[in-house]
Amino acid sequence: MVAAKSLLLSAALSVHQTKQAHAHLIVSGFTANTQLMAHLLCSLALSTSSSPTSFHYSLSLYHSITFPTVFATNNMIRCFSNCPSPRHSLLLFSSMLRTSSYVKPNNHTFTFLLQTCSLASALAEGAQVHSHALKLGFADYVFVRNALIHFYCSCSRIECSKRVFDENAHCRDIVTWNSMLAAFVRDGQIGNARKVFDEMPERDVISWSTVISGYVQNGQLEQGLECFKEMRDKGMRLNEATLVSVLSASAQMGLLEQGRLVHSLVQSLNFPLTVSLGTALIDMYAKCGCIEQSRHLFQNMPRRDIWTWNVMICGLASHGLAKEALELFQRLINDGLCPANVTFIGVLGACSRAGLVTEGRYYFSLMTNKYGIEPEMEHYGCMVDLLGRAGFVDEAADMIEKMTVPPDPILWATLLGACKMHGSIKLGEKIGNKLIQLDPTHDGHYVQLASIYAKAKKWEDVVRVRRLMAERNTNKAAGWSLIEAQGKVHKFVAGDREHERSQEIYKMLETIVTRIAEAGYSPNVSSVLHDIGEEEKENAIKEHSERLAMAFGLLVTGDGDCIRIVKNLRVCEDCHEVSKMISKVFGREIIVRDGSRFHHFKEGKCSCLDYW
Structure with a gap:
């Protein structure tokens, strides 16, 4: 009977099931069995529930044990780890030390205590636990060392994690290496993380997943994808975290073929379409220009959370599908979900890209008045962009001035762009000079101000701003364009002649110029900042990075294929006008994701209706 009960209690049980098992023990007269009661505590410790009721129930169980074993006490400490404070765990540990006549801590005690301190980021308390582990001779147990590395990482003390890692090179397992790897990744030290990864005597799927996510989180997307390729070449098993990281990299770089490869792996390996994986796929297809595929996935997901809805709304917004984005927002509300601040970034962004001023004002008010969401810089950015591009430049400036928090320079830069668009020279000059004072090293502010002067043909002011820019050692950020073709990513910058097929690309450019000129194209050189001849200006703009990418795309893709x-x-x-002309003259659909x-x-028209 006892053996059967022990087997029952060794299974993972919910709190409700544990209470049923407890009731059965009471009826059967086994409540005096310390081992069985300890197993009940173990079930509660493993339960995901952290309600006050389950906590008090755990404590009453523990107090019902006349002489608690170290196993029972350790599991009570684990139950305490669900509390926001480590105080209870530490008090129980202190009690263990004082009543050492019948129970003494073991290596598991310190593992659970450190886990509790990690969850609470309790540095001082965890350091005391560390000192007791050293004093009682448990600090060299590999599980305790692993817990220490994780604890110091949780408290952002990476140097302490490294010290524990280095103390005993012979007392390491793969968890030790993975913990140190994760600590460096969490702290953004991707170089040190890679060094640890390269030195590992063995690696598992967690090792690979951690280093790949580290590259992606730190913006080193190409390295992350290369590491993923290496992982596959070695025949390593994939997990969901790896796939989500690679989908994120593919989405950020706009690499559709890479994203499709991951999707095919998901299907061939029969991965369940979890919320995380499904949301990552929706995001990838949206950011790679396949918004219809995103919609299909969204509609067929077995379960969604608020982030799934947010990704879909933001995806529709980025494609200029404002009506659909706002309809989806209404569906979200109708389904009883509460929108988050990111939700409204998508909604306001949709209004901004479609010029829906009235709707934008409504949703901004709804966000603050009904849902109590304090506007963040991104929300203000959407509103300033919406109002500014629609011509309400003064209203946008007034909104920035009335903000309760200091405005981000990006807000003023957004408004500066609107001043350029609508020819508001006086306000633009004021904002441009303000931005240069706020951030004298940012090249974009000088370029925008110079552009305003160039549009007004005030060449002396253009020269003055450019000279000031040079004196302060700032340079305009180089524009680049990516195109994925023939299994590789090809990157171009303006005037680029480094590509192995450069001669063919420039020959195709000449063909493009000739054919679109025959179709009625006339260059618009207003964006060129220099007071130079018209012919020189035309030569400057015809070698912009996206045109080189389009010329290459026409060379390497089949007739009728979409160029992305x-x-x-x-x-x-x-370049926007040229892209429309190319789509018509060459009969191609061209999808460009800009900043x-x-x-x-398609067919000489753009989905943005020339409003961008």
Whole structure:
């Protein structure tokens, strides 16, 4: 009977099931059995419930044991770990030390105590636990050392984690290495993380997943994808975390083929479409220009959370599908979900890209008045962009001035762009000079101000601003464009001649110029900042990075294939017009993701309706 009960209690039980088992023990007269009562505590410790009721129930169980064993006490400490404070665990540990006549701590005691301190980021308390582990001779147990590395990492004391890691090179297992690897990744020390990874005597899927996510989280996307390729080449088993990280990298770089590869792996390996994985796939397809695929996945997901809805709303917004984004927001509300601050970034962004001023004002008010969400910089950014591009430049400036928090320079820079668009020279000059004072090293502010002067043909002021920019050692950020073709990512910058097929690309450029000129194209050189001849200006703009990428795309893709390009900066007016002309003359669909939104060029028209 006892053996059967022990087997029952060794299984993972919910709190309700544990109470049923407890009731059965009471009826059967086994409540005096310390081992069985300790197993009940173990079940409660492993339960995900952290309600006050389950906590008090655990404590009453523990107090019902006349002479608690170290196993029972350790599991009570684990139950305490669900509390926001480590105080209870430490008090129980202190009691163990005082009543050492019948129970003494063991290595598991310190593992659980450190876990509790890690969850609470309780540095001082954890350091005391560390000192007791040293004093009682448990600090060299590998599980305790692993817990110490994780604890110091949780408290952002990476140097302490490294010291514990280095103390005994012979007392390490793969968890030790993975813990140190994760500590460096969490602290953004990807170089040191890679060093640890390279030195590991053996690696498992967690090792690979950690270093890949580290690259992706630190913006080293290409290295993350290369590491993923290496992982697959070695035949390593994949896990969900790895796939989500690679999907994130693919999404940020706009690499559709890479993203499709991961999707095919998900299907071939029969991974369940969890919320995390499904949301990552939706995000990837949206950011790679396949918004219809995102919609299909969203509609067929077995379960969604608020982040799934947010990704879909933001995806629709980035493609200029404002009506659909706002309808989806209403569905979210109708389903009883509470929107988050990110939700409204998507909604306001949708209004901004479509010029829906009235709707934008409504949703901004709804966010603050009904849902009590304090506007953050991103929300103000959407509103300033919406109002500024729609011509309400003064209202946008007034909104910035009335903010309760100091405005981010990006807000003023957004408004400066609106001043350039609408020819508000006086306000633009004021904002431009203000930005240069706020951040004299940021090249973009000088460029925007110079652009305003250039549009007004005030060349002396253009020269003055450019000279000031040079004196302060700032340079305009280089624009680049990516295109994925023939299994590789090809990157171009303006005037680029480094590509192995450069001669063919420039020959195709000449063909493009000739054919679109025959179709009625006339260059718009207003974005060129220099007081130079018209012919020189035309030569400057025709070698912009996206045009080189398009020329390469026409060379390497089949007739009628879609050309997909990712650009880091906002597309200029002339390149936008050229893209429309190319789509018509060459009969191609061209999808460009610039720094602001998606442009779907087809049959001489753009999805943005020339409003971007």
